Amino acid sequence: MMKTIGIIGGMGPMATVDLMKKVILATDAREDQEHIPMLVDNNTNIPDRTAAILGKGESPVPELMKSANRLAAQGADFLIMGCNTAHYFLPLMMPYLKVPVINMIEETAKFCAEQGYRKVGLLASAGTCHAGIYQRALERVGVTVVQPAGAQEDAVHRMIYDGVKAGNPDLDTTDVRKALADMAADGCEAFVLGCTEVPVAVSIYHLEGNFIDATEVLAERAVAAAGARVLSHLPSRTSVSH
Template identity: 30%
Template sequence: MQQKTIGLLGGIGWASTAEYYRIISELVVQREGDAHSARIVLQSMDQFDFTSRADDPPAIVAFLAEQVARLQAGGADFFLFCANGAHRFAPALLPLVELPFLSIVDATAARVQASGLRKVALLGVKQTMAGRFYHDRLAAHGIDTVTPSAADQERIHAIIYDELVHNRMNAASRQVFCEIIAGLARQGAQGCILGCTEIPLLVRQDDVDIPVFDTTRIHCEAAVALALGG
């Protein structure tokens, strides 16, 4: 039986938030049977409320703290960001909230470590690829991280925000991602972290030749394990 209610902080963007709801629900049914469904509290923010504060980190942190408080008031026992990039604000946010936090970065790093790979590529929004929150956590597990060139980071970032967050899937954009991943594999990447929760909507394991780590599914699996007690 589900022992804890899952709190989802979504909306950046809505397409991957919908995937969280679907995947978590399917996983709970798989484990508990058709008579069950997942207990979830969803706080879906307006993406503009988040992105419009992009140049003011204290304002974003304060805004996120308000959203987490709403999840807690709704009965959530722990919470997740339905996004990767927002995790860069976790160090400043967590001291301000009471609700336990389940990190997509920690869950993904543990999965990569379990795979035995020691060098992986990282794709995501620019703040994820250029930031340190994934690199440092992976390094703590003895894993090296490689990222695309600055030009390719711009291309990836644009596709995410212009297409994927709006649930627009384009075959030409999929080819861009596949070519970038192939290039990183030639640089020694043994696998690739799809470090934006919208990327798995476009790129699947069958599209590329190296293992991919679907951070959305990894995070959902960790949430269900925690909610069901293992």
């Protein structure tokens, strides 16, 4: 019997659908009954995580806990969150969670280390960048992190908020492309898509690079934890130089 996945969603709604889709695509199934049962709480009342981290908005923890409790009460065996920035608040939630949670940030850092990457670029919201959650997780496994600064950081943030969240397919992403080129020139071997909207942005704006989709990493770890067969779509390195 497979376990039931509980998804704390609504951060944002399109990113929640993207996570659910990636769980389905990562499941090696040939019929309905081989797929994983999922419960989704699309809680759009959760306050903006970046605003809270930057001291400009209310804490999302109460609403995050409401979602977690609803999902546990409905039968979720473990929880996942598609929002990278929300993981900053996970330590405040952990003592009160009724079921386990898979930490997307830690799992993505492990994946980078498993692939043998020494230096990666980070594409994420301003909240995630300033919170340092990816930097700490990656440094713990020996991976150096580079992230856009100044106008380029603002451009990535705009792509997330004014682009994907706003449903704007015509956003100018010139500065984002320049950020990718600059990080590659600085020796980054891959780019961590460290915001749930960024993989969506890569598709919408046709960005190019060796991308590590944190949402996909999370989806594959969740499929394995649920007890299903994993059909991996993640990049792999056949030879790694140390």
